[in-house]
Amino acid sequence: MCSALLLCDNSDPSFDRIGTSGKKWIVYNSRQRSAQCLDRDKSPKHFPKPKLHQRKTMVTVWYSSTGLIHFNFLNSGKIIAAEKYYQEIYEMNSELQHMRSVLVNRKGPILLHNNVGHTSHK
Secondary structure: OHHHHHHHHHHOOHHHHEEEEEEEEEEEOOOOOOOOOOOOOOOOOOOOOOOOOOEEEEEEEEEEOOEEEEEEEEOOOOEOOHHHHHHHHHHHHHHHHHHOHHHHHHOOOEEEOOOOOOEOOO
């Protein structure tokens, strides 16, 4: 049974056709720090700790067994609605055509996804 599956994968590499997407929150703090020239006996200026509620954005990543296909950052306060999702699929497909045109022209990719709604917060 296992050898039959391995032979099938060599003749028709279906796992190479699978692409999926993922969403990840990225927390960041964009405060600016200035350079300081200090003598040996002086201590540096005190910088306050970062705020408890830092800024965050969401990154959507499309990838396959061969690696990264496409990524995009969601703007603050925006949601992934139907139009945004269609735009993501269109951009991913156009980048996939440049990377692996044989896959898109021959049998087409198999896309796996979940449909959980997400909102990017300020």
